[in-house]
Amino acid sequence: MRKPVVGVIGNSHRVENRFQVQMVGERNLRAVAEVSGGLPVMFAGSPDITDIAALLDTVDGIVLTGARANVHPTRFNVDPCEKHEPYDIHRDEVALALSLACVARGIPLFGICRGLQEMNVAFGGSLHPEIREIPGRMNHRMPRLENGEIHPDPTVVFADRHDVALTPGGAFATLLGCEKIRVNSLHGQGILDPGKRVLIEGVAEDGTIEAIRIAEAPTFALGVQWHAEYDPQRNPINRKLFEAFGEALVARQRTAA
Ligand SMILES: N[C@@H](CCC(=O)NCCCC(=O)O)C(=O)O
DSSP: OOOOEEEEEOEEEEETTTEEEEEOOHHHHHHIIIIIOOEEEEEOSOTTTOOHHHHHHHOSEEEEOOOSSBOOGGGGTOOOOGGGOOBOHHHHHHHHHHHHHHHHHTOOEEEETHHHHHHHHHTTOEEESOGGGSTTOOOOSOOBOTTSOBOSOHHHHTSOOEEEEEOTTSHHHHHHTSSEEEEOOOOSOEEEEOOTTEEEEEEETTSOEEEEEETTOSSOEEEESSOGGGSTTTOHHHHHHHHHHHHHHHHHHHHHO
8 A cells, every 4th residue: 555645734934035935844744754654745825726625635634734823813703913923814724624624524634733723713613812811821832042032942942841631531541541741832822712523632731722633523633732743753642643643544545445
């Protein structure tokens, strides 16, 4: 059987203030290739480039990656605000449609950070634009230097920052064989209200939703707020997630054959 093909969503960026490009973090590609056993192929997070139906006729799974841009709040009936920019309405359109289509067609879907947020909004949920402003919440954004610059050392940026209590008997607790894990944290938005089919599978100490599963999805349809792609080659938690995603890809191939 051929290697499963995994679509990994790109993000629009402007290089040298001239070239419009689609970019994806290499760690997402490596996690799919090295741990899930798939062939990662990036696709444009832009609806006038990516035909959703054609994409899903071509791939065996989808990864919705993290991204700096926030999901546009009009997607959950909230007015936009300059201080919560940047937004990426083109990626929103592709990612939200893909979330629904993958679940409907039984195609494995793995949402990471922004990807979890997109899955939640696609299924009718809402987001808070800056969860650290909610009383009692931690700052989940990436660690910065005293001068506000991003810390230069990725081992600091992606260091585990908080615990996640997994729902006993849930998909994550069952897959991971435990009810508490510790994860990294690089996000400002967070789930405010889960969507109708969004099951909460894990929460941080401050109540921030960190893991979800789409109810009644015929296959892997999991989202994590942390960056599982950072170290699945050596982190047993993230390894199990990408391995389970890989197993779902193979199962999908068998049913689609
Ligand atoms: N923009 C959303 C999602 C955060 C996310 O995906 N972070 C990964 C990229 C981090 C970076 O490049 O700054 C949010 O802020 O919650």
